[in-house]
Amino acid sequence: MPRVPQGPSRRLLLAGALAVASAAVAGCSSDGDGASGGAKRLRIGYFAFPSGDLIVKNRRLLEKALPDYKITWIKFDSGAGVNQAFLGKSLDIAALGSSPFARGLSGSSPIPYKVAWILDVAGDNEALVARKGSGVSTVAGLKGRTVATPFASTSHYSLLAALETAGLKASDVKLVDLQPQAILAAWQRGDIDAAYVWLPTLDELRKTGTQLTSSKRIGAAGKPTLDLAVVSDDLIAKDPAAIDAWRKAEAEALRILKSDPDGSVKAVSAELGISAADARAQLSQGVFLTPEQVTSADWLGADGRPGKLQGYVADTAAFLAEQKQIDAAPSADAVRKGFYLKGLPDVLK
Structure with a gap:
């Protein structure tokens, strides 16, 4: 079986980025408010996936905090597109x-x-599922089978970890790079035997599939995955106050997820176009931290006191390098520089 291909080259990534950029620009008017990170513009990438992001978007928390800014929300299907x-x-x-x-x-x-x-933090909202008709009931049983996942995603990482734990190499299965909607179509045609993906596609697969493992189990075994939020270096340099306002909005959304479950369900239902029952079920599968937990030593950390997340990222990169998914893991210094903790936790008050 073919080994999982290396990630796309920077040239290919840049070509894809230009296409994404063009689509983003086409979706909003040009008002000449400056370059990336300009003082009056914020372009925010999000996923159609239950999280505090959907609360912030639905309740217009950021628009209320920054009324003079033009805020554009751009939907992405996977992290590869965000990187591009x-x-x-x-x-x-x-x-x-x-x-x-x-x-x-x-x-x-x-x-x-x-x-x-x-x-x-990824929980049961990302999982590996095999089609019931495939006859596969364990991860080890995937040997020689066709398995789909969005490459360069947290699901891809978790799939590789699951295979390793089961004593399989990536080359022992036929890995197929598909986005969530394409996974569902391939599943319905019988083109794939299993898939590792996230909600809401995951719930559709569960209807006719058998769950083999989940990111919750894989995380508990030492390889956690998370949905992070990143900010551009340009924005950090030009408008750190906007980052502070955005962090406050995200912190408020996490508090709403805990204190107002019915309101959270309503917001997620509206943003995803699903029933309240489905929204409630999807939210129940995620692991949402409190703002205090986010800025604790166990997770992101605070200004001058980085948390364990840096270690998780370093471990993830080392595993990807071992799996030949990247040429080499970034240095400890590169990982350290990949975090912006200035002002935390005080800016959340």
Whole structure:
């Protein structure tokens, strides 16, 4: 079976970034408010995935905090697209999985962004599922089978970890690079035997599949994945006050997820176009930290006191290098420089 291909070259990433940038620009009017990170513009990348981001977007928390800014929300299907967009300087802030972020730090020219927040910790909202008709009931049973996942995503990372734990190499299965909607179509046609993906596609697969493992289990075994939020180096240099306002909005969203579950369900339901029951079920599968937990030593950390997340990112990069997904893991210094902790936790008050 073919080994998982290396990640796309920087040239290919940049070409994709230009396409993403063009699409983003086409979706909003030009008002001449400056370059990336300009004082009156914020371009925010998000996923159609239950998190505090959807609360911030639905309740217009950031628009209320920054009424003089033009805020554009741009939907992405995976972290690979987010990385491409940052290379093309078409994003200021975005959701990004810990695995694609680790990739972004690798190489001689790291992507110019930094982690500034944690959206959620992957739980049962990302999982590996086999079609019931495939006859596969264990991860080890995937040997020789066709397995789909979005490459360069947290699901891809978790899939590789699951295979390793089961005694399989990536070359022992036929890995196929598909985005979530394409995974669902391939599943329905019977083209794939299993898939590692996230909500809401995951719930559709579960209807006719058997769950083999989840990111919650893999994380508990020592390889956690998270949905992070990154900010561009340009924005850090030009408008740190906007980052502070955005962090406050994200912190408020995390508090709403805890204190107002019905309101959170309503917001997620509206943003994803799903029923309240489905939104509630999807939210129940995520692991959402409190703002205090985010800035604790166990996770992101605070200004001058980086947390364990740096170690998780370093471990992720080392694993990806071992799996030949990246040429080499970034240095400890590169990982350290990939975090923006200035002002935390005081800016949340």
